[in-house]
Amino acid sequence: MSNPIYKTMGQQFGRRSWAEPWKIKMVEPIRMISAEERLEACQDAGYNTFLMRSEDVYIDLLTDSGTSAMSDRQWAGIMMGDEAYAGSRNFYNLEAAVRKYYGYKYVIPTHQGRGAEHLISQATITKGDYIPGNMYFTTTRLHQELAGGTFVDVIIDEAHDPTNQHPFKGNVDLDKMKALVDKVGADRIPYVSLAGTVNMAGGQPVSMDNVKALRAFCDKHGLRIYLDATRMYENAFFIQEREEGYKDKSVAEILFEFCSYTDGAWMSAKKDHLVNIGGWLAVNQEDVAERARNLVVVYEGLHTYGGMAGRDMEALAIGIEEGVKDDHVAARVRQVRYLGKLLLDWGIPIMEPIGGHAIFVDARRFYEHIPQDQFPAQTLAAQLYLDSGVRSMERGIVSAGRDPKTGDHYYPALELTRLTIPRRVYTQAHMDVVAESLKALHDERKKTKGLKMVYEPEYLRFFQARFEPL
Numbered sequence: 001m002s003n004p005i006y007k008t009m010g011q012q013f014g015r016r017s018w019a020e021p022w023k024i025k026m027v028e029p030i031r032m033i034s035a036e037e038r039l040e041a042c043q044d045a046g047y048n049t050f051l052m053r054s055e056d057v058y059i060d061l062l063t064d065s066g067t068s069a070m071s072d073r074q075w076a077g078i079m080m081g082d083e084a085y086a087g088s089r090n091f092y093n094l095e096a097a098v099r100k101y102y103g104y105k106y107v108i109p110t111h112q113g114r115g116a117e118h119l120i121s122q123a124t125i126t127k128g129d130y131i132p133g134n135m136y137f138t139t140t141r142l143h144q145e146l147a148g149g150t151f152v153d154v155i156i157d158e159a160h161d162p163t164n165q166h167p168f169k170g171n172v173d174l175d176k177m178k179a180l181v182d183k184v185g186a187d188r189i190p191y192v193s194l195a196g197t198v199n200m201a202g203g204q205p206v207s208m209d210n211v212k213a214l215r216a217f218c219d220k221h222g223l224r225i226y227l228d229a230t231r232m233y234e235n236a237f238f239i240q241e242r243e244e245g246y247k248d249k250s251v252a253e254i255l256f257e258f259c260s261y262t263d264g265a266w267m268s269a270k271k272d273h274l275v276n277i278g279g280w281l282a283v284n285q286e287d288v289a290e291r292a293r294n295l296v297v298v299y300e301g302l303h304t305y306g307g308m309a310g311r312d313m314e315a316l317a318i319g320i321e322e323g324v325k326d327d328h329v330a331a332r333v334r335q336v337r338y339l340g341k342l343l344l345d346w347g348i349p350i351m352e353p354i355g356g357h358a359i360f361v362d363a364r365r366f367y368e369h370i371p372q373d374q375f376p377a378q379t380l381a382a383q384l385y386l387d388s389g390v391r392s393m394e395r396g397i398v399s400a401g402r403d404p405k406t407g408d409h410y411y412p413a414l415e416l417t418r419l420t421i422p423r424r425v426y427t428q429a430h431m432d433v434v435a436e437s438l439k440a441l442h443d444e445r446k447k448t449k450g451l452k453m454v455y456e457p458e459y460l461r462f463f464q465a466r467f468e469p470l
Contacts, residue, residue: 018334021327022424025072032058032389039386046466047382047451049391058389059430061419064357066112066270066277068423071322074274074315081311090313091304094280097320101252102229102259104282106289110300111307113230113268114139116281118299120226120266121147123291124190132180133193134172135159135200138399138460140193140228145404149190152180159201160413162351162362167242169204169353170197170235172214186221194262195228196235200395202416203231203336203355205238208246208258215261226283227265232258233272234356237329252324264288271357273319274423278308280316323423332356336421338428342435348442351416358420361438363396367445372397372415374450378467380417380441383448388437392419398453399462 033041033056045051049062060067082088095107110116117140125131127148133140134155141151154176158166172194181189192214197203211225218225236254240246246254259265264283269275281296283289293303300307308316322328333356340354349365363377370376377396384390396415403410419434441448455466 018331020331020335020424021325022071030058035386038389042382042386046455047378047469048462048465048467049381049385049393050463051466052385052391056389057385057391059426059434060391061358061421061434062391062393064271064420064422065268066275067425068271068274069425070274070276070315070319071424073322074318077314077318078311080314081309082314083310085305086302087304088310088313090310090317093317094313094320097317098280098282101255101320101324102265102282103256104259104264105284106282106286108281108289108292108296108303109306109308109313110279110281110296112270112277113266113279114143115296115300115307116266116268116279117143119281119292119295120191120264120283120288121149122295123288124224124226125149126190129188129190130180130184131191131193132172132177132189134170134195134206135198137195137199137228138401138462140195142459144193151193154180154192155198155201159198159204162202162349162360162365162414162416165353167205167238167353168207168210169201170195170206171210172206174213174217177214177217181221181223186223189221189223191224191226191263192218193228194225196230196232196258197238197356199231199357200399200412200414202351202360202414203234203357204351204353205235205242205356207243208239208254209243211258211261224263224285225261227259227262229259229265230268230271231357232265233323233329234333237326237333237356240326251326251329255324269316269319272323273316274323275312275316275319278312278316280306332421332423335426335428335431339419339421339431339435342431343438346435346439346442348438351414358418360395360414360416360418361392362415363417364415366417366442367448367450369446370448370450372411373409374470375453375467376450377415377417379448379450382451382467383441384417384437387441388433390419390434390437392417394418394462398465401461 041056121143125147129149132154158164159169236251269278349362351360367376377394400410400412451467
């Protein structure tokens with residue numbers, strides 16, 4: 001059951017604060033370098049926050065992937081690593097944890113989430129296929145395209161509007177699904193690519209009603225559903241909070257039910273599972289599992305380690321259990337909301353409703369005078385670092401990439417700068433610093449000019465592209 005303390009807070013006494021369900025027993029020093037040093041670091045990195053040295057960053061909100069703080073139990077698990085090449089006991093602990101909390105039958109470890117994306121794409125997609133999904137994610141779409149498929153966005157229209165208050169903006173539009181099936185035929189759709197708390201939409205969740213309806217649609221047309229479960233703990237929390245019939249169910253119970261409507265999942269364990277490295281693919285179909293096991297031996301490692309050390313699988317198995325606890329997920333989401341509410345109070349435009357893992361600043365509204373092809377979200381990420389040493393990342397036109405047929409930029413409706421909160425790492429004081437820096441930039445926003453791209457790699461350009469100020 002969910003923790004009752006979060007149900008009663010504030011009901012009997014006015015304002016009641018909440019606190020994280022952990023205490024700090026080790027710290028890592030951080031430092032703020034001077035404004036002159038930050039400018040030099042930004043120039044050296046080509047105004048791309050991915051190319052900066054971490055030692056030059058004060059508060060690092062680039063990603064929540066692999067950046068969370070592990071617990072004492074996880075660090076103890078590291079010492080229990082069975083580094084046998086085949087049949088490590090840590091794999092069987094991981095397999096048992098995935099089966100217990102997610103419910104899938106066959107579990108294949110990978111070095112991280114994109115390894116699992118690669119396996120499921122190569123195992124199921126043939127050239128000419130179409131893969132519908134509730135908004136693209138960068139690496140997922142690329143693996144689908146490299147396997148010969150074409151991604152088709154079937155998310156509801158509300159997801160593309162930063163101010164729309166729909167509680168489940170990650171939902172699949174079943175009319176769009178029907179239109180795609182009618183157009184290309186069900187036999188050209190290997191699976192539906194469903195993501196929980198949709199990253200590119202600002203961490204927006206999918207409702208239980210929607211996944212049930214999608215399951216019924218897919219059963220009618222003989223389609224499979226594979227889930228990007230990367231941040232499903234947060235998705236389950238939003239269902240608990242917003243959807244009728246779930247307020248008295250635990251995050252673990254909701255997660256298990258949600259996954260029961262899908263045929264498998266891939267996981268970047270570096271998020272929900274609180275580890276620095278790792279991932280997995282899990283499916284219910286023996287034929288898909290067999291193909292994936294054959295491929296994992298080629299690209300990752302034996303099917304009982306998949307590119308991970310035994311010690312990392314043990315920390316991952318422990319992290320699955322720790323991360324799904326209600327008090328942990330509630331505290332995690334509330335810290336994100338704390339930052340978001342500060343920004344909203346100061347009139348700074350962000351993606352609403354506030355998501356579960358990050359604040360997405362609407363750079364299109366923040367810098368209304370900067371055209372999208374002058375990269376306003378990338379500009380804001382650079383300016384935030386220059387002002388306060390805070391590292392964020394772009395989620396807009398740079399991340400969207402180019403149309404492989406025409407070579408033109410994709411122009412996404414959302415032009416966002418993502419402030420991603422690592423789990424169990426920063427305090428509210430750190431969030432205050434971030435918010436105050438954004439307010440200062442917003443107050444002076446009309447003086448800011450955009451960027452031009454001076455280097456563009458072939459794939460996933462947001463990782464390595466370089467820019468210069470206009």
